[in-house]
Amino acid sequence: MPELIEKVSNTSSYIKSRCATTSNVGLYNHIRGFPVAKGELDALSPKVRAFIEESVLLCQPESIHICDGTNRENNMLLRILQNQGTIVPLPKYDNCYLARTNPADVARVESKTFICTNRRDEAIPTAKLNVDGKLGNWISENDMKMAISNRFPGCMRGRTMYVVPFSMGPLGSSLSKIGIEITDSAYVVCSMRIMTRMGAAVMDLLRSNCDFVRCLHSVGTPANGKIEQPSWPCDPERTIILHKPASNEIVSYGSGYGGNSLLGKKCFALRIGSTIAKKEGWLAEHMLILGITNPKGEKKYIVAAFPSACGKTNLAMLTPSLPGYKVECIGDDIAWMKYDENGQLRAINPENGFFGVAPGTSNKTNPNAMKTIFKNTIFTNVASTSDGGVYWEGMEDTLTNDVQITDWLGKPWIPKVTKTPAAHPNSRFCTPAKQCPIIDRNWENPDGVPISAILFGGRRPNGVPLVYESFSWQHGVFVGATMRSEATAAAEHKGKVIMNDPFAMRPFFGYNFGAYLKHWLSMETRAHSYGAQPPKIFHVNWFRKDANGQFLWPGYGDNIRVLEWILKRINNESCAKKTAIGYIPSDGSLNVEQLQDEINVNELFSIPKEFWLKEIDDIIRYFDEQVGSDLPPEIAHELNDLKIRIEKSN
Ligand code: GTP
Ligand code: SPV
Numbered sequence: 128m129p130e131l132i133e134k135v136s137n138t139s140s141y142i143k144s145r146c147a148t149t150s151n152v153g154l155y156n157h158i159r160g161f162p163v164a165k166g167e168l169d170a171l172s173p174k175v176r177a178f179i180e181e182s183v184l185l186c187q188p189e190s191i192h193i194c195d196g197t198n199r200e201n202n203m204l205l206r207i208l209q210n211q212g213t214i215v216p217l218p219k220y221d222n223c224y225l226a227r228t229n230p231a232d233v234a235r236v237e238s239k240t241f242i243c244t245n246r247r248d249e250a251i252p253t254a255k256l257n258v259d260g261k262l263g264n265w266i267s268e269n270d271m272k273m274a275i276s277n278r279f280p281g282c283m284r285g286r287t288m289y290v291v292p293f294s295m296g297p298l299g300s301s302l303s304k305i306g307i308e309i310t311d312s313a314y315v316v317c318s319m320r321i322m323t324r325m326g327a328a329v330m331d332l333l334r335s336n337c338d339f340v341r342c343l344h345s346v347g348t349p350a351n352g353k354i355e356q357p358s359w360p361c362d363p364e365r366t367i368i369l370h371k372p373a374s375n376e377i378v379s380y381g382s383g384y385g386g387n388s389l390l391g392k393k394c395f396a397l398r399i400g401s402t403i404a405k406k407e408g409w410l411a412e413h414m415l416i417l418g419i420t421n422p423k424g425e426k427k428y429i430v431a432a433f434p435s436a437c438g439k440t441n442l443a444m445l446t447p448s449l450p451g452y453k454v455e456c457i458g459d460d461i462a463w464m465k466y467d468e469n470g471q472l473r474a475i476n477p478e479n480g481f482f483g484v485a486p487g488t489s490n491k492t493n494p495n496a497m498k499t500i501f502k503n504t505i506f507t508n509v510a511s512t513s514d515g516g517v518y519w520e521g522m523e524d525t526l527t528n529d530v531q532i533t534d535w536l537g538k539p540w541i542p543k544v545t546k547t548p549a550a551h552p553n554s555r556f557c558t559p560a561k562q563c564p565i566i567d568r569n570w571e572n573p574d575g576v577p578i579s580a581i582l583f584g585g586r587r588p589n590g591v592p593l594v595y596e597s598f599s600w601q602h603g604v605f606v607g608a609t610m611r612s613e614a615t616a617a618a619e620h621k622g623k624v625i626m627n628d629p630f631a632m633r634p635f636f637g638y639n640f641g642a643y644l645k646h647w648l649s650m651e652t653r654a655h656s657y658g659a660q661p662p663k664i665f666h667v668n669w670f671r672k673d674a675n676g677q678f679l680w681p682g683y684g685d686n687i688r689v690l691e692w693i694l695k696r697i698n699n700e701s702c703a704k705k706t707a708i709g710y711i712p713s714d715g716s717l718n719v720e721q722l723q724d725e726i727n728v729n730e731l732f733s734i735p736k737e738f739w740l741k742e743i744d745d746i747i748r749y750f751d752e753q754v755g756s757d758l759p760p761e762i763a764h765e766l767n768d769l770k771i772r773i774e775k776s777n
């Protein structure tokens with residue numbers, strides 16, 4: 128319903144004078160008087176054309192470029208970006224570039240991200256009086272209109288408006304959805320070309336009049352013809368990211384970075400996606416998807432939800448330390464999951480690339496990522512080296528004495544001397560998924576892959592064991608609902624506070640968390656209606672620390688040992704013992720042989736009563752303050768049962 132935008136734009140007299148010009152004058156095609164520098168108007172469906180017209184009237188660009196997704200177009204955009212100083216080439220690698228952002232635009236801004244619904248309680252649960260709601264921000268229709276009209280009129284003057292048609296999911300799959308992002312950032316266009324299936328083929332699909340999600344984005348710095356363009360235009364003070372699920376609309380202003388500007392990702396695939404999924408009876412989740420083959424050659428697929436910067440990309444590309452195991456990657460961030468006609472839950476990765484955390488990625492931790500990212504990649508906010516390469520914390524072993532390092536801010540950086548990090552902690556690589564050496568042969572299967580287990584997890588330095596299995600689907604949904612994790616640099620949060628992050632979706636819910644829980648609970652009944660069972664649910668924690676602050680578990684490639692136990696549980700092997708919080712590996716059933724360092728298995732799996740009593744108190748308060756009467760009774764029931772079990776435990 129672009130009516131919103133239309134209303135705002137009709138108020139501008141400047142536009143009315145431009146509109147007087149007729150179409151197709153002079154050398155160019157025109158849309159409402161604005162020249163189309165690139166692209167075929169005839170190829171547009173009426174709905175697409177209407178969306179472009181409304182956006183043009185509102186933003187008043189210098190010209191319009193309808194993207195076809197070709198190499199030629201991409202090269203032209205990369206040249207423009209180099210001329211603007213937005214990116215520099217990295218001659219050490221093949222077709223790689225580095226962007227340094229404005230230091231005020233480095234991560235998602237959750238406090239400026241809103242869901243617009245008719246009633247507030249459709250978008251977010253009703254927090255207790257005088258308590259700050261932490262499960263999303265609501266905005267009224269009027270305020271959304273105001274927010275747009277205060278920012279967008281004329282925001283693209285003197286600059287090009289790009290029209291980016293894209294598919295989330297394999298082109299033409301019944302599980303896929305289409306979007307059009309209108310943006311004034313060539314960096315966004317080049318990144319969307321990596322992260323989604325983008326270009327003319329999508330426009331062709333739309334001609335059969337498919338619907339699409341309307342995504343409007345502006346970095347928000349008009350050039351005005353005279354003022355010199357900054358290399359990273361943005362408007363951090365007025366940044367706002369708006370979603371209107373009722374009309375499948377996304378409007379984002381002021382930021383050029385990541386989830387704020389690549390609107391197919393968090394805005395579409397999760398926030399709008401989760402509302403579509405609820406309506407249509409499936410799930411849109413912040414989850415990696417991987418395939419794992421055991422030494423007998425049996426293959427299973429699993430999904431895992433960890434909060435931002437908590438290990439999804441790493442697990443999705445795991446190099447197993449146990450012989451005979453093979454892991455293959457389908458996706459590292461988002462899963463769309465739906466039951467097939469047999470009641471088997473199947474998942475697709477709606478994305479086409481990885482927008483992965485750079486720091487910590489190394490030949491030791493994630494060799495498959497290292498083999499993926501040194502061609503056709505855009506790096507953002509990492510450090511650069513004098514021999515035309517990149518550098519970040521974790522890449523120490525690639526350094527030689529003769530290279531100089533320049534940090535993400537453009538300042539000289541000396542190893543072991545400079546106190547600030549070389550790369551921003553949320554610096555990222557944006558790289559095509561198909562370049563991953565362990566990409567699964569089914570990663571673009573339009574029917575998705577069958578899912579056997581769902582993992583939840585987070586950064587829990589204390590109290591939470593390496594792995595446990597839920598008692599039932601309902602208990603598993605409770606485990607997802609009570610997820611907590613140490614804050615990371617992926618958003619504006621400061622410090623290492625433990626935050627609730629249910630389902631790793633706290634920043635990404637498109638509708639009321641209480642209704643989301645009900646929807647998850649209903650997925651069991653849905654499986655039963657096909658005569659099937661839903662997948663088993665587990666919780667993992669690679670991040671437990673000992674009294675000296677050292678990780679108790681080596682993590683990374685050794686996480687295969689945990690996956691091995693999970694596989695055995697999927698196959699109903701009896702290798703578990705019951706505890707108050709769930710099933711944990713029975714003695715000796717987790718393979719800890721030939722680990723480099725000795726593991727304190729007892730400490731790793733201990734369930735300290737004091738800790739859990741406090742955890743339960745925290746959860747009670749969290750549900751009471753944040754979710755209130757929107758909490759499904761089944762979840763309250765699970766909490767009560769957990770409390771009784773912990774009280775009885777010793
Ligand atoms: P988003 O892209 O923000 O959604 O993050 P992500 O969940 O994909 O996180 P990623 O895999 O990029 O990991 C982020 C950080 O966690 C990196 O610094 C990793 O080195 C660290 N990490 C990942 N796996 C492990 C592990 O098994 N153990 C430990 N100790 N650290 C890990
Ligand atoms: C996350 O923060 O979970 C990310 C990065 O995957 S962003 O695309 O910026 O949301």
Ligand code: MN
Nearest residue numbers: 413435436460
């Ligand atoms: Mn993510």
